[in-house]
Amino acid sequence: MASVLRFRGGGDDANFQTWLELLKKRGSNILITGNVPDWLSAKAARVLFGHGQRRYRILALVDRTIDSPESRLPESVSPTDPTTWIIDQRNGERSIPVDATSAASYLRPPEKDNVRQLRDEIQTAISFYEERSEGLLPAELRVGIDSLFPLLQRDGRATKQSLRTLTATIRGVHGIGQYHLRVHDEETS
Incomplete structure (x- = not known):
C-alpha cells in the first residue's frame, strides 16, 4: 500500500505541491511538527x-536516530553531488563539494548539538552556493x-536566535528551509 503525505485536516500530495509552488516564489521556512x-x-x-537541474541542497543531520543522509535526499541526488552540502553533527562529519574546500577551510568538525556552529556552517554553505551560481533563483x-x-534540549534560547538568523538568510535568497521537530504539537509552543 502506498503512503500519501497529508496535511492535518486532510489533503493530499497534489495540494501540498500547489502550496509549495506558492512558497517557492518568495522564499519560505517550514516547521514540520508532530x-x-x-x-x-x-x-x-x-x-x-x-x-x-539547478538545485542546491544543504542538509543538517542532528537527530541521532536518523540512519543516513540518503533517506532525506531525492533518489536522484547523492550526498557526494557538487550541489549537496551535508553537515552531520551526529558523527562529527561533513560532505561538501570539492570546490568548496577553501570556503570551508576555517570550519571545525561538526560538534553534536552545537546550534551556533551549525548556523555558521549553513550560512557558509549558502554564501558558497550564492557566489558559485552568481545569484540564486527562487x-x-x-x-x-x-x-x-x-x-532545543541543549539550548533553547540559542536555537531560537540562530533560527531567526537562518530563516532571514534563507528568505533573503528566496530559498526554502525545512525544520523537523518530531514531537507532539502541544510540545512545540
Whole structure:
C-alpha cells in the first residue's frame, strides 16, 4: 500500500505541491511538527528538497536516530553531488563539494548539538552556493535540519536566535528551509 503525505485536516500530495509552488516564489521556512515516524519525516524532506537541474541542497543531520543522509535526499541526488552540502553533527562529519574546500577551510568538525556552529556552517554553505551560481533563483536553494529537538534540549534560547538568523538568510535568497521537530504539537509552543 502506498503512503500519501497529508496535511492535518486532510489533503493530499497534489495540494501540498500547489502550496509549495506558492512558497517557492518568495522564499519560505517550514516547521514540520508532530510525533511522526522517521520514514514520514524522511519523505517530507525528499519532497521539500525537490528535483531539478539547478538545485542546491544543504542538509543538517542532528537527530541521532536518523540512519543516513540518503533517506532525506531525492533518489536522484547523492550526498557526494557538487550541489549537496551535508553537515552531520551526529558523527562529527561533513560532505561538501570539492570546490568548496577553501570556503570551508576555517570550519571545525561538526560538534553534536552545537546550534551556533551549525548556523555558521549553513550560512557558509549558502554564501558558497550564492557566489558559485552568481545569484540564486527562487527556490534553487533548499536547506533542511532534522531534527531541532536535540538543539532545543541543549539550548533553547540559542536555537531560537540562530533560527531567526537562518530563516532571514534563507528568505533573503528566496530559498526554502525545512525544520523537523518530531514531537507532539502541544510540545512545540
